Every structure is written in C-alpha cells, then in structure tokens.
Amino acid sequence: MEYINLTNEQLEKFSGHFRNDDRNYGRKIYVQNDTLRYFRSEGNESSLAPVSPKKFKMLGVNDDVIIKFSKSNDQRQMIVLINDAEPIIYDEFTPPSNSLSSLEEFTGEYFSPELSTTYKAIIKDNKLTFTHYRSEDFPVSVVKSDMFREGYYTFKFERNDKQQITGFRISSERVNNLWFKKIIN
Known part of the structure; x- marks a missing residue:
C-alpha cells in the first residue's frame, strides 16, 4: 500500500474524540511528531499513515485496519474497518472535564x-x-x-x-x- 504526505495542518483536521456507544469504545485522534495517532488508552496507541486525503492505514498492528473520516448530518465520524469486517462507526463527541x-x-x-x-x-x-x-x-x-x-x-x-x-x-x-x-x- 502506498502512502501520501499530508501537512500537520491537514492532519489536525482529523484530531478529536470519537465514541462508539454500542461497544462502549472511546478513541482520541491527535497529531504528534508529524503523525496522526489513534489513542485507545495509556500505552495503547497506534500511528496512522495516510493513503488518501481522508483514509489512513493503522501501523504496527497484526490486523489490516483502515480508518476513514467523514461527515454525516453535520456530525464528524470515524469509520474503522478491520480485516474487511463490518465497519465500526464512531461519532465525534466533546469529553467532559476531568478536573x-x-x-x-x-x-x-x-x-x-x-x-x-x-x-x-x-x-x-x-x-x-x-x-x-x-x-x-x-x-x-x-x-x-x-x-x-x-x-x-x-x-x-x-x-x-x-x-x-x-x-x-x-x-x-x-x-x-x-x-x-x-x-x-
């Protein structure tokens, strides 16, 4: 699979918090060192390499994982495809304060x-x-x-x-x- 280059500004557009209520999964997407990161929990995150302007390949995992970003009814979504299984759809949300x-x-x-x-x-x-x-x-x-x-x-x-x-x-x-x-x- 070939990768493309995206600027930090382009990558930052995908940063945010995403949630799948059916599976009780929350994910944080952020940019670090010119790379988009997929954060699950402390010490459990992966790099995402761009294959198109809105599609990324997860690196360093055993499965074939593709991440796509889209918008539905003014709601940003992250779609996760694992080994061609049914897509897992995450909706963007604003996390509560943890003061x-x-x-x-x-x-x-x-x-x-x-x-x-x-x-x-x-x-x-x-x-x-x-x-x-x-x-x-x-x-x-x-x-x-x-x-x-x-x-x-x-x-x-x-x-x-x-x-x-x-x-x-x-x-x-x-x-x-x-x-x-x-x-x-």
Whole structure:
C-alpha cells in the first residue's frame, strides 16, 4: 500500500474524540511528531499513515485496519474497518472535564455482592484510581459523563434522583454490567 504526505495542518483536521456507544469504545485522534495517532488508552496507541486525503492505514498492528473520516448530518465520524469486517462507526463527541474537583465525587468504596469484594476509588497523580488489596492500583480515563475506561474495562457510574453516585457497573468482553454499590464516601 502506498502512502501520501499530508501537512500537520491537514492532519489536525482529523484530531478529536470519537465514541462508539454500542461497544462502549472511546478513541482520541491527535497529531504528534508529524503523525496522526489513534489513542485507545495509556500505552495503547497506534500511528496512522495516510493513503488518501481522508483514509489512513493503522501501523504496527497484526490486523489490516483502515480508518476513514467523514461527515454525516453535520456530525464528524470515524469509520474503522478491520480485516474487511463490518465497519465500526464512531461519532465525534466533546469529553467532559476531568478536573480534580469533578473527580472527587467518584471517590469512595464500592462493594460487589456477586464477587464479595470491595474496591476503593481514590485520586492518585490527578487521576481517578482504583485500589484493591489483591491487585495493583489502576487509573481510569474519563470517556464521557459518568463513564471511565481502563484497557478493555468500562465503568458506568449510576446516580439516584438527587444526583448522588450510588455505584457503578463494569463491563468488558467477558463481563457485562457487574454491579458495585457505593458503601463509603
């Protein structure tokens, strides 16, 4: 496959945050060192090489991944094609603020009756971080309001009618909506 050259100004037009609600995936596209980057999570990103003005090939992955950018009803979209499978469509969105004060409301202890275990959410290095006595601490990244992600795990926080956090549901490829109830602020 042949690549073309695009200027930083041309590449910047594709920068943004994109979300696929069906799969709970959020992606960040940005330019670094004259290269468009596809960011999944900390330490998990790929370079994108332009093959046409709006089409890119993902580099450094085992699959054949093509990324296309388009606009539908004034909504920017990113279309991901993996090995000629059905396209995965991401809509552009504006991520919520992740200021320290907004993260504080998510801190506390959360208990899963199904697993009989408790995780603690704290602020560490300016990030919401989960701790458990049997595992290493892991920070989560904000995806959208009341939703965070770490690797393949999505954390959806739930609120009562007074807008207080009551707990969260965690989902991944193997787990769907596992409930953790907030027990201590």
